[in-house]
Amino acid sequence: MSYDLPAKFEEFSEARRQGFLRVKQVKENGGKVAGIFCTFTPTEILDAAGFISVSLCGMSNETVPAAETQLPKNLCPLIKSSYGFALTDKCPYTYFSDLIVGETTCDGKKKMYEMLGKLKPTYILHLPQGHDSDPVTVWTAELRRFIAFLEEKFNLTITDEALRQAARQRNAQRQAHMKLMELQKQTPPPLGGMQMYATMEGTGFMFTHEDRVNKLNQLRESVEANADRSAFAGAKRILVTGCPIGGVLQKTVKAIEENGGVVVCFENCSGIKAAFQMVDTEAEDIVKAIAQRYLQIGCSVMTPNTERMKLLPKLVEEYKVDGIVEVDLQACTPYCVESFQIKQLCEQINIPYLAVETDYSTGDSGQLATRLEAFLEML
Amino acid sequence: MNYFIGIDIGSTCAKTIVMDSDKKVLHRMLQPTGWSSLDTAEAIREKLEQLGVPTSESAIVATGYGRISVPYADKSVTEITCHGRGACFVHGSENLTVIDIGGQDTKLIAVESGIVKDFIMNDKCSAGTGRFLEVMANTLALRPDELCRLAAQGGNTSISSMCTVFAESEVISLIGRGEKKENIAFAVVDSIVKKVASQAGRLTLGDKVCLTGGLCEFDYLRESLSRQLGVAVETDPDGRYAGAIGAALCAYNIRK
Ligand code: SF4
Ligand code: SF4
Numbered sequence: 001m002s003y004d005l006p007a008k009f010e011e012f013s014e015a016r017r018q019g020f021l022r023v024k025q026v027k028e029n030g031g032k033v034a035g036i037f038c039t040f041t042p043t044e045i046l047d048a049a050g051f052i053s054v055s056l057c058g059m060s061n062e063t064v065p066a067a068e069t070q071l072p073k074n075l076c077p078l079i080k081s082s083y084g085f086a087l088t089d090k091c092p093y094t095y096f097s098d099l100i101v102g103e104t105t106c107d108g109k110k111k112m113y114e115m116l117g118k119l120k121p122t123y124i125l126h127l128p129q130g131h132d133s134d135p136v137t138v139w140t141a142e143l144r145r146f147i148a149f150l151e152e153k154f155n156l157t158i159t160d161e162a163l164r165q166a167a168r169q170r171n172a173q174r175q176a177h178m179k180l181m182e183l184q185k186q187t188p189p190p191l192g193g194m195q196m197y198a199t200m201e202g203t204g205f206m207f208t209h210e211d212r213v214n215k216l217n218q219l220r221e222s223v224e225a226n227a228d229r230s231a232f233a234g235a236k237r238i239l240v241t242g243c244p245i246g247g248v249l250q251k252t253v254k255a256i257e258e259n260g261g262v263v264v265c266f267e268n269c270s271g272i273k274a275a276f277q278m279v280d281t282e283a284e285d286i287v288k289a290i291a292q293r294y295l296q297i298g299c300s301v302m303t304p305n306t307e308r309m310k311l312l313p314k315l316v317e318e319y320k321v322d323g324i325v326e327v328d329l330q331a332c333t334p335y336c337v338e339s340f341q342i343k344q345l346c347e348q349i350n351i352p353y354l355a356v357e358t359d360y361s362t363g364d365s366g367q368l369a370t371r372l373e374a375f376l377e378m379l
Numbered sequence: 380m381n382y383f384i385g386i387d388i389g390s391t392c393a394k395t396i397v398m399d400s401d402k403k404v405l406h407r408m409l410q411p412t413g414w415s416s417l418d419t420a421e422a423i424r425e426k427l428e429q430l431g432v433p434t435s436e437s438a439i440v441a442t443g444y445g446r447i448s449v450p451y452a453d454k455s456v457t458e459i460t461c462h463g464r465g466a467c468f469v470h471g472s473e474n475l476t477v478i479d480i481g482g483q484d485t486k487l488i489a490v491e492s493g494i495v496k497d498f499i500m501n502d503k504c505s506a507g508t509g510r511f512l513e514v515m516a517n518t519l520a521l522r523p524d525e526l527c528r529l530a531a532q533g534g535n536t537s538i539s540s541m542c543t544v545f546a547e548s549e550v551i552s553l554i555g556r557g558e559k560k561e562n563i564a565f566a567v568v569d570s571i572v573k574k575v576a577s578q579a580g581r582l583t584l585g586d587k588v589c590l591t592g593g594l595c596e597f598d599y600l601r602e603s604l605s606r607q608l609g610v611a612v613e614t615d616p617d618g619r620y621a622g623a624i625g626a627a628l629c630a631y632n633i634r635k
Contacts (some may be wrong), residue, residue, distance in 0.1 A: 370458070371498075373457045374457040374459035377457055378459075378495045
């Protein structure tokens with residue numbers, strides 16, 4: 001089967017054109033692509049169904065103006081950017097995805113998915129957001145409904161064995177990721193946060209389980225073999241928490257690392273929060289085991305978000321953290337509101353805390369750098 | 380080292396302090412920042428040479444938003460650290476809360492035992508900053524200091540918008556409605572004070588609260604801030620040099 005490229009293909013940059021051609025190739029070889037947006041997406045199910053899952057989280061300001069023709073200005077830039085990519089056909093993964101999978105997490109995303117559903121085939125998983133009722137039963141049923149949907153829509157069968165195998169592989173990948181991140185417990189840490197982040201991001205766009213695990217292991221081995229730890233000697237050890245930050249790395253993580261700090265731990269999505277919980281692959285009911293694993297994610301769309309409150313003090317200890325920087329995206333209600341509780345938590349455990357709220361534009365770079373620098377001077 | 384120099388290049392004004400080895404202030408210099416921080420820095424260097432303070436024999440720390448544009452500085456330190464240290468020096472206390480209303484940002488800094496413990500700085504927007512005051516004063520055809528003096532005689536009017544652009548149109552419509560100038564001036568100061576006070580709500584205020592920066596000479600602003608915060612806000616004639624003084628103090632740590 002052959003697939004068309006977007007109408008504006010010729011106007012795209014070389015790198016973007018390459019991206020499109022690469023995904024086109026995958027599709028023409030019979031691959032199926034699922035676009036995902038969130039750490040709660042049960043990737044094991046997509047793996048078992050033979051889909052390649054790729055994150056569609058928009059990390060660039062480029063498509064925000066297009067998105068703002070339909071979405072309000074005062075909305076999280078990640079949501080706007082993601083929707084903008086779908087509107088403008090600028091992201092190869094969005095463009096070629098056979099299915100987009102979203103969850104009922106924050107309100108902005110939920111409502112955006114309704115609109116996205118008009119542009120692309122979209123499936124929404126209803127995520128329970130509390131721990132008090134019986135979220136496991138609800139979420140397990142949701143996952144079964146999703147499995148049934150995939151089986152029917154794409155005419156395939158998802159066996160328990162395939163799910164177990166996918167869970168084993170995803171666990172292995174999470175473990176490899178954790179091991180790499182744990183290198184940062186050393187003093188001085190061997191890697192900068194920028195470098196660590198680039199690795200995490202890179203593996204997100206690899207299509208096979210082996211590629212991803214190999215990449216993570218290779219980097220860890222090369223770091224272990226290299227004894228030079230001088231790059232970040234004496235730097236203040238920072239833990240970054242809050243929203244996904246792929247779109248604001250330069251003005252946050254880079255600014256920290258240019259001003260006497262080093263990010264030793266990312267607690268946010270694509271860091272520890274997304275990797276440390278494993279699926280019990282031996283459980284009798286594998287779907288339930290997968291559901292249980294995802295419900296442990298400490299995201300502030302949960303109420304109350306006890307997992308995050310438990311995790312942060314632990315990470316502060318383990319990674320010998322000197323200060324916490326919370327990076328929130330503008331207009332992200334869950335994180336911006338929860339930020340006050342995190343501030344109180346930090347006072348209790350006696351760790352300096354700075355919260356910044358920013359978007360994908362560069363207007364506030366100078367001001368942000370000053371605040372981060374002053375925070376580092378204070379430590 | 381003969382001299383210890385702090386240069387604070389703010390968005391509207393550049394402040395320079397020269398100290399001797401006993402931390403005695405020898406010179407204070409004030410000049411508009413103008414278009415280019417680099418040119419300003421060069422002008423400061425020339426003035427220093429004229430005063431017989433060669434930069435080559437001095438330890439120099441730059442601060443303020445133009446701190447990276449002082450090529451002859453030995454180090455740059457943020458205005459937050461500098462205002463904290465400078466205010467301690469000026470007010471002779473190691474424990475205080477500093478409110479600095481600057482040209483384009485407002486900072487609140489909590490200092491304990493001479494060390495910055497926490498701070499708040501306004502986001503992108505210019506509400507509650509010197510810039511806000513300047514724009515409103517312009518609209519009223521007044522100087523900022525005149526506006527503050529006039530405000531003392533006004534009352535009973537308010538501006539609801541925090542955004543400088545919207546607030547300006549509110550002021551224009553108040554003028555159009557024939558509202559007395561002093562009442563509009565009152566509303567402008569009131570708006571700044573309320574914004575600063577709401578930021579202060581996020582910080583635990585110390586026993587001593589000091590106002591530094593360019594606006595610290597405006598008595599009415601200080602009084603109205605005191606009323607809003609419920610503490611006596613103190614100022615000092617050297618308050619507007621607090622950042623530069625803090626920078627000069629940081630210069631004592633430089634080894635050459
Ligand atoms: S922050 Fe929460 S809602 Fe956003 S991607 Fe991560 S888990 Fe999903
Ligand atoms: S950053 Fe916040 S507002 Fe944006 S998608 Fe994630 S949870 Fe929603």
